[in-house]
Amino acid sequence: MKSKLALAIILATAATTAVSGPVEEQIRFRQSAYSFLGWNTGKIKKQVVDHPETFNKDYVAAAANAIAAVANSGLGELYGPGTDQGTGWKTTRLKPEFFQKKEEVTAAANTFNEAANDLARVAATGDINAIKTQFGKVGESCKGCHNLARIKE
Amino acid sequence: MKVTIHIWDLPLRLFHWLLAAAVVAAYITGKLGGNLIDWHGRIGALILGLLVFRIIWGFIGTTHARFINFFPTFSRLAAYLKGGWQGVGHNPLGALAVFALLADLAVLVSTGLFAGDDIAFEGPLFNLVDKALSDKLSGWHNLAFDLLAGLIAVHLAAIGFYRWVKKTNLVVPMVTGKKQVPKAVATSLTGGGALRFFTTVIISGAVVWGIWGGLEIIKPVESAPATVAKPSF
Numbered sequence: 001m002k003s004k005l006a007l008a009i010i011l012a013t014a015a016t017t018a019v020s021g022p023v024e025e026q027i028r029f030r031q032s033a034y035s036f037l038g039w040n041t042g043k044i045k046k047q048v049v050d051h052p053e054t055f056n057k058d059y060v061a062a063a064a065n066a067i068a069a070v071a072n073s074g075l076g077e078l079y080g081p082g083t084d085q086g087t088g089w090k091t092t093r094l095k096p097e098f099f100q101k102k103e104e105v106t107a108a109a110n111t112f113n114e115a116a117n118d119l120a121r122v123a124a125t126g127d128i129n130a131i132k133t134q135f136g137k138v139g140e141s142c143k144g145c146h147n148l149a150r151i152k153e
Numbered sequence: 154m155k156v157t158i159h160i161w162d163l164p165l166r167l168f169h170w171l172l173a174a175a176v177v178a179a180y181i182t183g184k185l186g187g188n189l190i191d192w193h194g195r196i197g198a199l200i201l202g203l204l205v206f207r208i209i210w211g212f213i214g215t216t217h218a219r220f221i222n223f224f225p226t227f228s229r230l231a232a233y234l235k236g237g238w239q240g241v242g243h244n245p246l247g248a249l250a251v252f253a254l255l256a257d258l259a260v261l262v263s264t265g266l267f268a269g270d271d272i273a274f275e276g277p278l279f280n281l282v283d284k285a286l287s288d289k290l291s292g293w294h295n296l297a298f299d300l301l302a303g304l305i306a307v308h309l310a311a312i313g314f315y316r317w318v319k320k321t322n323l324v325v326p327m328v329t330g331k332k333q334v335p336k337a338v339a340t341s342l343t344g345g346g347a348l349r350f351f352t353t354v355i356i357s358g359a360v361v362w363g364i365w366g367g368l369e370i371i372k373p374v375e376s377a378p379a380t381v382a383k384p385s386f
């Protein structure tokens with residue numbers, strides 16, 4: 001009996017591992033994805049908000065496309081069970097409540113995805129004022145999810 | 154027998170209401186983020202200036218604004234709790250709240266200077282500390298705000314208590330600067346003056362200007378000079 005249970009556990013673990021990697025790997029990729037987002041939002045902020053005189057349409061469009069690509073990559077896969085505990089590049093800051101608030105978080109994530117795709121569309125036009133407005137919406141959507149799902153240190 | 158005295162000077166009243174409005178605005182912009190977050194930084198700068206102003210004014214301002222005249226010492230607190238305190242400015246318990254508010258505000262503003270939201274906003278001194286410390290300070294910034302919200306609730310509750318239980322209106326004096334007090338303890342304010350006021354404003358402005366990039370030493374280091382070519386991929 002005990003060995004059957006152990007076997008079941010091993011198989012179940014192996015199954016989740018096969019799909020999305022062990023817990024720590026999910027956390028590590030998640031943190032990498034968000035860091036990369038932060039790099040790109042920083043670039044847009046610099047050229048569109050802080051120093052509009054340096055605005056370069058292609059540079060900003062590339063950053064916006066990178067953000068949209070990450071948004072469309074299916075980050076939900078990196079939020080497997082148990083990933084509120086563990087260490088990726090550093091100890092995870094995912095709130096345990098994430099798993100109880102699934103609907104709210106899904107809504108927040110979808111808001112972000114839509115805002116990011118809209119930003120990529122607007123960035124392609126090179127209209128700096130429209131980009132700035134849409135960039136603000138993306139920033140709000142990042143913040144909305146952080147307020148909901150990310151532990152304040 | 155009651156007489157009307159001049160209790161709060163104009164700079165102090167301006168400080169109070171500007172601070173109240175700025176804290177509300179900082180809360181809203183800090184929570185919402187997006188393009189409003191830059192206003193959070195600007196309002197934070199205003200609050201830092203107001204705080205420096207209030208601290209200096211606490212030493213060289215008018216009578217009832219001076220810390221030494223209302224510092225809640227043990228003997229004053231004990232006298233107040235036994236019902237034997239007499240005075241017209243902040244009472245010793247209220248003074249405790251004033252110092253708690255100012256101290257927490259100082260923590261809030263100073264942690265904010267090093268904080269970052271990981272999205273598109275950083276305090277002006279973000280680059281002076283490493284990221285792990287900045288993350289910690291961002292966390293404290295949040296905690297300091299929660300504490301401030303609690304202190305403000307106590308502050309408002311006390312004002313309500315005075316208004317409806319003790320039948321004393323504390324809000325009107327903070328607007329008009331005038332208060333009706335028993336003749337025995339009536340002391341109108343003295344001190345202050347335009348010269349001291351402008352000196353205080355200039356020092357406060359200089360502190361804000363220095364922190365927000367005026368001083369070269371605390372400017373962030375550019376990652377590489379523009380003349381160094383980077384790979385073109």
Ligand code: HEM
Nearest residue numbers: 179180183184194197198200262265266268269270276291
């Ligand atoms: C009394 C003045 C201030 C108040 C009331 C205040 C309040 C707040 C609030 C409510 C938040 C949102 C926290 C959350 O998302 O839960 C916040 C975030 C932030 N504030 Fe302030 N703040 C003040 C001053 C400052 C100053 C002077 C700065 C420096 C420029 C600053 C920088 C920041 C940063 C970088 C964040 C983002 C932190 C994060 O998301 O973890 N704050 N602040």
